[in-house]
Amino acid sequence: MNKITQQRFSQLLDIYGGNSNRWPIEERAAALKFLKESTEAYRLQQAALNLDNLLDSIPTASPTAMLRQRILAQHYTEPVQDAWQWFVQWFIGTTVREHFLRPAFMLIIPLVFGIFLGLNLETVSMDENMLFAEEVNLLALSSTE
């Protein structure tokens, strides 16, 4: 078990609050040990718990049975997305950044392929030039009749 510093303990309270169940599991044991040994740590924890208690007081309404029915009724009418729809969705993305980056990425692929192909064709054409030159040389040596 690693030791925890006063500074890190304060950070834990600032981030996760005073309830030890919310502290990261890797640091919890060390933080609880530190809490037992330090009265200052205890005071800081109690202060953090004030905000936790307030946050815990926020009420929420449970979902209604009608919502469940709506969800189940709707899913029967919704078709499962096919591969083409999935590809189109993937291609255009879901965020503004993806709307630009994904099509751009897809356009770069044929560009890179074209450059690669172009570089290879250049070597082929050089070979052809050499063959052509050889052919001219041979023709030059042959008789003109």
Place this chain on the structure above:
Amino acid sequence: MQQIQAGDHQAFVKLVDRHLTTLHKFAQHILGNPTDADDIVQETFVRVWQKAHQWQPKAKVSTWLHSITNNLCMDFYRRVKVKTVDITEVNLITSHQPATDKQQQDVKIQVQTALQQLPENQRCAIVLCYYQDMTNREAANVLNISISALESLMARGRRKLKKILQIQSDDLLGEI
């Protein structure tokens, strides 16, 4: 999830029953009201059914579901621009209630309003770790950020909450 990917309706019903309450609570905390949360959760499950094939076994189902809900909440915010209630208006809203209940109710509404005043990403980080009982790793996965970024959001969010609540009433937070 694999059964849902194969189009099994019964598996989908089970998934809804298992996660409906949790996701509804999450959407409510993010959006601040249950009616909008209903729409978001309904849309979440429609997406799950339609895009079940996008789920990968390495991803935890609840994390994936929270990511979808979170994205839909963010889209909703951008589309509708949710109106936040100014914390100073809270007293006017609850002034007709009996005095004993009114104080408690006031506190709850003040805290809820303060939470709604946080920036979206800070509020999401806090809601995931506080109300959804997620570990820091799970919450960071939902938001698609690192753990240190999540911790930074939470620390800033808590500081801002304290500040907002202290402006409203010194009694709420005692000596902080």
